[in-house]
Amino acid sequence: MKPRRKPTLAVWKFASCDGCQLSILDCEDELLAVAGVVDVANFPEASRAVKRGPYDLSLVEGSITTPHDAERIHQIRRASRVLVTIGACATSGGLQALRNFANVAEWIPVVYASPEVIHTLGTSTPISAHVKVDYELRGCPVDKKQLLEVVNAFVLGRRPVLPSHSVCLDCKARGTACVTVARGVPCLGPVTHTGCGALCPAYGRGCFGCFGPIKEPATPALGEVLRRHGWSDARIAQAYRAYNAGAGAFRQAGDVHERA
Amino acid sequence: MSERKQAVLERGNRTVRVPVLARVEGEGGLHIRVKDGKVAQVRLDIFEPPRFFEAFMRGRPYSDAPDFTARICGICPVAYQMSAVHAIERAFGITPEPAVRALRRLLYCGEWIESHALHVYMLHAPDFLGYESGLHLAKDHGEIVARGLRLKKIGNSLVTCVGGREIHPISAKVGGFWRMPPRAELLRLVEDLKWARDAAIETVRWVAGFEFPDFERDYEFVALRHPDEYPLCEGRVVSSAGIDIDPADYERTFVEEHVHHSNALHSHIVGRAGYFVGPLARYSLNADRLSPIAKQAATEAKLGTECRNPFRSIIVRAVETVWAVDEALRIIESYEPCDPPAAPVAPHAGRGCAVTEAPRGILYHRYDLAPDGTIEASRIVPPTAQNLGTVERDLAAFVGSNLSLDTEKLTWKCEQAVRNYDPCISCATHFLKLDLRRE
Numbered sequence: 001m002k003p004r005r006k007p008t009l010a011v012w013k014f015a016s017c018d019g020c021q022l023s024i025l026d027c028e029d030e031l032l033a034v035a036g037v038v039d040v041a042n043f044p045e046a047s048r049a050v051k052r053g054p055y056d057l058s059l060v061e062g063s064i065t066t067p068h069d070a071e072r073i074h075q076i077r078r079a080s081r082v083l084v085t086i087g088a089c090a091t092s093g094g095l096q097a098l099r100n101f102a103n104v105a106e107w108i109p110v111v112y113a114s115p116e117v118i119h120t121l122g123t124s125t126p127i128s129a130h131v132k133v134d135y136e137l138r139g140c141p142v143d144k145k146q147l148l149e150v151v152n153a154f155v156l157g158r159r160p161v162l163p164s165h166s167v168c169l170d171c172k173a174r175g176t177a178c179v180t181v182a183r184g185v186p187c188l189g190p191v192t193h194t195g196c197g198a199l200c201p202a203y204g205r206g207c208f209g210c211f212g213p214i215k216e217p218a219t220p221a222l223g224e225v226l227r228r229h230g231w232s233d234a235r236i237a238q239a240y241r242a243y244n245a246g247a248g249a250f251r252q253a254g255d256v257h258e259r260a
Numbered sequence: 261m262s263e264r265k266q267a268v269l270e271r272g273n274r275t276v277r278v279p280v281l282a283r284v285e286g287e288g289g290l291h292i293r294v295k296d297g298k299v300a301q302v303r304l305d306i307f308e309p310p311r312f313f314e315a316f317m318r319g320r321p322y323s324d325a326p327d328f329t330a331r332i333c334g335i336c337p338v339a340y341q342m343s344a345v346h347a348i349e350r351a352f353g354i355t356p357e358p359a360v361r362a363l364r365r366l367l368y369c370g371e372w373i374e375s376h377a378l379h380v381y382m383l384h385a386p387d388f389l390g391y392e393s394g395l396h397l398a399k400d401h402g403e404i405v406a407r408g409l410r411l412k413k414i415g416n417s418l419v420t421c422v423g424g425r426e427i428h429p430i431s432a433k434v435g436g437f438w439r440m441p442p443r444a445e446l447l448r449l450v451e452d453l454k455w456a457r458d459a460a461i462e463t464v465r466w467v468a469g470f471e472f473p474d475f476e477r478d479y480e481f482v483a484l485r486h487p488d489e490y491p492l493c494e495g496r497v498v499s500s501a502g503i504d505i506d507p508a509d510y511e512r513t514f515v516e517e518h519v520h521h522s523n524a525l526h527s528h529i530v531g532r533a534g535y536f537v538g539p540l541a542r543y544s545l546n547a548d549r550l551s552p553i554a555k556q557a558a559t560e561a562k563l564g565t566e567c568r569n570p571f572r573s574i575i576v577r578a579v580e581t582v583w584a585v586d587e588a589l590r591i592i593e594s595y596e597p598c599d600p601p602a603a604p605v606a607p608h609a610g611r612g613c614a615v616t617e618a619p620r621g622i623l624y625h626r627y628d629l630a631p632d633g634t635i636e637a638s639r640i641v642p643p644t645a646q647n648l649g650t651v652e653r654d655l656a657a658f659v660g661s662n663l664s665l666d667t668e669k670l671t672w673k674c675e676q677a678v679r680n681y682d683p684c685i686s687c688a689t690h691f692l693k694l695d696l697r698r699e
Contacts, residue, residue: 013287015308016334017332020334023427026374026426040393046383046393047396066309094331095311096316141334141425
C-alpha cells in the first residue's frame with residue numbers, strides 16, 4: 001500500500017508577541033511526535049527550510065495592522081486548505097487593538113517622520129475580518145493542550161472538541177472560592193471563555209479576560225456586581241479594553257460603561 | 261551557475277538576500293550588497309509592524325504595566341514583568357521583602373533556562389551542524405534534541421510553578437506576587453533541576469566542541485553589575501569602556517535614532533558608537549560572579565574571562581544555563597514564602613526606572629506616574645533594539661572577510677551571525693511610538 005502523504009503544516013505571523021507560535025515549541029514532550037505526523041512546511045520561527053504551498057493546515061498568529069499584511073493574509077488563505085487562528089491577536093485583534101479606540105488614523109501623518117517608510121493601519125483587526133477562518137483558538141496566550149487538540153483534530157480530519165463555558169465554572173470545578181463573593185475582588189470570570197483553567201482566581205486575583213468573551217455574556221449583570229465592589233464605570237470599561245478589546249461583546253460592554 | 265551570474269561574481273558584485281530571517285523571534289529580513297569586492301550596504305530590515313505599547317499604556321493604572329508589557333514578547337515575558345515592577349516600585353519607594361526578591365530571581369532563572377535552551381538547541385546549534393532546524397537535527401541526533409527539550413521544559417515548569425503558566429505568567433505584581441508557592445511546591449522541582457544542572461554542563465561540553473569562525477570585534481559590552489551576584493534584576497549599568505551608572509541615568513547615557521529601513525530604533529552611547537548587550541556582555545563583565553559550578557564549566561570550555569567572538573555566544577548561553585539552574589537550586593534550598601505575598605502600594609506621582617537582564621540583554625523601563633498611579637508616559641528599550649546597529653556592523657565585517665564563500669554558504673553564515681544575538685524582533689519593534697512622540 002502506498003504510504004499516505006503527511007499533511008503539511010504552515011505557521012504564519014502577523015502583529016503579535018510570538019507567544020502563541022512559541023506554544024508549539026513549548027510542547028516539549030509532543031513536539032517531535034507532531035513533527036513525525038505532519039510535514040512542517042513553513043515555520044520560520046523554527047526552521048529556515050521553507051516548502052511551497054498549498055498547505056493542508058495553516059496556523060495564523062497575530063492581527064492585521066498594515067496594508068501589506070491585509071494583502072498577505074489573502075495569499076495565505078488561498079494557499080491553505082484549513083486556516084486556524086491561534087490566540088487573541090489573530091482572533092480578536094489583541095492588545096494592540098486598543099488603537100481602534102484612539103483614532104490613530106489622525107495621528108499618522110502628524111507623528112511619522114516618513115510615512116512612506118512605515119505603513120500602519122489605524123486599526124488592529126482579527127484575521128476573520130479579512131478572510132474565511134475555519135477555526136479560532138482563543139487565549140493570550142493560547143493553551144498548548146488546546147493547540148495540540150486543534151492540530152490533532154485537523155490531522156485526523158475532524159472538528160476540534162474544546163469546551164466553551166465560562167471561567168466561572170472552572171473555578172467551581174477547581175474548588176477555588178469565588179474571589180468576588182469571598183473577598184470582593186472584581187473578576188471578569190463570569191463573562192470570559194474557558195481555556196486557562198481559571199488560573200488567576202486560583203492565584204487570588206480577578207480574571208482579566210485573556211480568553212475573550214463567552215457566547216452571550218451577561219455583561220450588564222456583571223457590571224452591577226463590579227460597581228457594587230467599588231469599580232467605577234470608567235474602570236470597568238478599562239477592564240474590557242484590554243487583551244480582547246476588539247472582541248464583539250467586550251467592545252460593546254466597554255462602550256456601554258464608557259458612556260455611563 | 262549561469263555564465264552571467266558567474267561573471268557578476270567574478271567582478272565581485274553580488275547581493276545576499278534573506279527575505280525572511282528564520283529561527284528568530286519576529287519578522288526581519290537581511291539585505292547585503294557587495295560592490296567591486298567590497299561591502300557596500302548592510303541592512304537588517306525590520307518589518308515587524310509597530311504595536312504602540314507606550315501609546316496605549318497612557319491613562320492606564322500602574323498595575324496594568326507588568327501584564328501589558330509582557331505582551332511585547334512571548335519569549336521573555338518575565339523580563340518585561342520584572343523591569344516593570346522594579347521601575348514602578350522605585351517610583352513609589354517600595355522595597356520588596358527578601359522572600360519576594362528571591363522568588364523573582366527564581367522566576368527569572370526559569371525564563372533564562374527555557375529561553376537559552378530553546379536558542380541553543382532549536383535555533384542556533386542547527387547552524388553549526390548544518391541543519392535547517394532543530395527538527396531536522398532531531399532526525400539524526402534525537403537524544404541530544406530530547407535533552408535540550410527536557411532542559412527547556414524544566415525552565416518552563418519553574419516559570420509555571422512560580423508564575424502560573426509559562427507564557428505570560430500571571431503572578432508577578434507591583435510589590436511582590438499575587439501568590440507565593442508554598443515551599444513544598446518548589447521542592448517537587450528539585451530532582452528535575454539536579455538533572456538539568458548535569459544536562460546544562462553536558463550542553464556546555466557539546467557546544468564547546470563546535471567549529472567557530474575566527475571572528476572578533478572590539479565591542480563595548482554593556483550589562484548590569486551587582487556587588488555579589490550574577491546580574492538579574494538589580495545592579496548598576498556598566499560597560500567595558502567605563503560606564504558605571506544608576507539605571508535612572510540610562511536615558512542620559514544611551515540614545516536611540518530612527519533608521520529608515522527599520523520599524524525599530526537603533527541605540528548608541530552618547531558621543532560614541534553602538535554597543536553590545538546580552539550573554540557575551542554579561543559574561544565578560546561578570547564572569548567573576550558566576551557560581552563555582554558555572555565557572556568550572558566555563559573554564560572547561562576555554563571561555564576565558566572575556567569572550568569577543570559572537571559566534572561563541574552559544575557557549576556563554578550554555579554556561580549561563582548552568583548558572584541559572586544552580587542559582588534556582590540555591591534559591592529553593594533557603595526559600596520560605598512571606599505573608600502577605602506583596603508589599604502594600606501607596607501610589608503617588610513620580611518617575612521610576614529599572615534595568616533588568618532579559619535572556620537577550622538589558623531591558624530598560626521608565627514610567628511617569630500621576631498621583632493616583634495612572635501611567636502618564638512610559639519608555640521601554642528592549643535588548644534587541646540596542647543590538648541592531650552592532651549586528652549590522654558585525655555583518656559588514658563578517659561579509660568583508662568571507663567573500664570567498666559562495667553566495668549560498670555566505671547567506672547561511674550571515675543568518676547565523678544574526679542568530680548569534682538571539683534577536684527578538686517582536687520586542688525591538690514595539691516601541692516606535694516613542695520616536696514619534698519626540699517629534
